[in-house]
Amino acid sequence: MSTLTIENVCSDYQGQVVLRHLNLILEQGEIVALLGPSGCGKTTLLRAIAGLQAISEGCIRINGQVLSGDGVFVASEQRGVGMIFQDYALFPHLTVAENILFGVNELNRAERLTRLEEMLELVKLTGLSSRYPHELSGGQQQRVSIARALAYQPKLLLLDEPFSNIDAQVRNDMMLEIRAILKQRNVSAVFVTHSKDEAFVFADKLALFKKGAIIQHGKAETLYSAPTDRYVADFLGSGNYLPITVTSNYQVQYSLGYLNSTEVLSLPIGSQGHLLLRPQQIELHSNIEGNGCIVQRHFLGTVCHYQVQIGDDVLDINSQSTILMPGQRVNVVIAAHPLVIFN
Ligand SMILES: Nc1ncnc2c1ncn2[C@@H]1O[C@H](COP(=O)(O)OP(=O)(O)OP(=O)(O)O)[C@@H](O)[C@H]1O
Numbered sequence: 356m357s358t359l360t361i362e363n364v365c366s367d368y369q370g371q372v373v374l375r376h377l378n379l380i381l382e383q384g385e386i387v388a389l390l391g392p393s394g395c396g397k398t399t400l401l402r403a404i405a406g407l408q409a410i411s412e413g414c415i416r417i418n419g420q421v422l423s424g425d426g427v428f429v430a431s432e433q434r435g436v437g438m439i440f441q442d443y444a445l446f447p448h449l450t451v452a453e454n455i456l457f458g459v460n461e462l463n464r465a466e467r468l469t470r471l472e473e474m475l476e477l478v479k480l481t482g483l484s485s486r487y488p489h490e491l492s493g494g495q496q497q498r499v500s501i502a503r504a505l506a507y508q509p510k511l512l513l514l515d516e517p518f519s520n521i522d523a524q525v526r527n528d529m530m531l532e533i534r535a536i537l538k539q540r541n542v543s544a545v546f547v548t549h550s551k552d553e554a555f556v557f558a559d560k561l562a563l564f565k566k567g568a569i570i571q572h573g574k575a576e577t578l579y580s581a582p583t584d585r586y587v588a589d590f591l592g593s594g595n596y597l598p599i600t601v602t603s604n605y606q607v608q609y610s611l612g613y614l615n616s617t618e619v620l621s622l623p624i625g626s627q628g629h630l631l632l633r634p635q636q637i638e639l640h641s642n643i644e645g646n647g648c649i650v651q652r653h654f655l656g657t658v659c660h661y662q663v664q665i666g667d668d669v670l671d672i673n674s675q676s677t678i679l680m681p682g683q684r685v686n687v688v689i690a691a692h693p694l695v696i697f698n
Pocket residue numbers: 368373391392393394395396397398399400549
């Protein structure tokens with residue numbers, strides 16, 4: 356059974372529509388990132404799942420039980436949902452132990468202690484149970500908020516930009532660490548972020564928002580390499596768009612020749628469009644009679660970013676070859692792959 360089902364959900368603030376017919380299914384143990392620019396409705400959906408925001412249409416279910424919709428509205432505290440916020444929202448006057456056990460009411464004293472020890476070990480804070488939040492680092496405070504959310508064994512965890520206050524240098528490790536904790540306990544989670552990089556690291560699937568609607572939902576790799584439109588393609592990474600004409604089910608023509616697709620093209624033969632090429636999908640080979648010319652070079656550490664003129668187009672290309680210099684001629688090679696074309 357799926358953990359969370361969002362079906363045709365709409366929501367508004369005083370008549371102003373902010374969520375438009377959203378559909379999303381989250382399987383047990385899956386982590387989905389609600390991704391999109393500021394103001395597109397990510398937090399509103401999270402709040403609707405938590406029972407902090409009414410919906411005007413559709414239905415939200417957890418493990419088959421209707422929580423919002425069909426004339427039903429289950430109160431937030433009865434939904435079995437844990438929340439982790441950007442600012443951790445710890446109680447400053449309570450110790451780590453008291454914070455973690457705050458929502459755990461049904462256990463006796465011995466069971467509470469066992470639960471506390473288990474949580475402290477899980478988030479690697481054993482020995483710090485009597486400290487107060489101000490005596491912890493930002494990362495430790497975030498781990499307390501995770502322990503608190505997991506301590507009462509929620510059916511679903513909701514995370515609202517939980518890493519945006521964490522130093523960039525430790526953020527990646529922290530995301531991997533928390534992801535491992537959720538995977539270890541098979542917790543399903545919905546994670547709000549406006550950062551594609553965070554979504555790639557933390558989530559199994561992405562739901563990309565645009566103005567209150569989900570434009571595409573699926574594995575990060577699918578959205579990156581097979582985006583359904585330019586909005587998705589551009590949100591997830593930079594790209595070049597080459598004008599092309601489809602010449603067969605597996606081939607297109609561009610200004611310098613032909614390119615082959617390893618999958619059948621969706622556009623009919625004769626149609627025109629723009630081919631998406633990610634900067635790393637183009638190879639460069641030094642060649643004094645080559646079809647391209649380096650116009651700019653920018654060293655980025657693991658790769659070099661080049662701008663290369665071919666015909667009338669300037670392409671952005673990332674290459675591991677760092678020895679090419681502006682003015683040098685190169686051969687631009689685009690290997691056959693599943694071509695993505697927008698018309
Ligand atoms: N309490 C409110 N009253 C009226 N409008 C609101 C309220 N909260 C949010 N909105 C509006 O609803 C829309 C969606 O907001 P929401 O907070 O869900 O976006 P978001 O994608 O989470 O943005 P961010 O990444 O900036 O947090 C925005 O246009 C916002 O201005």
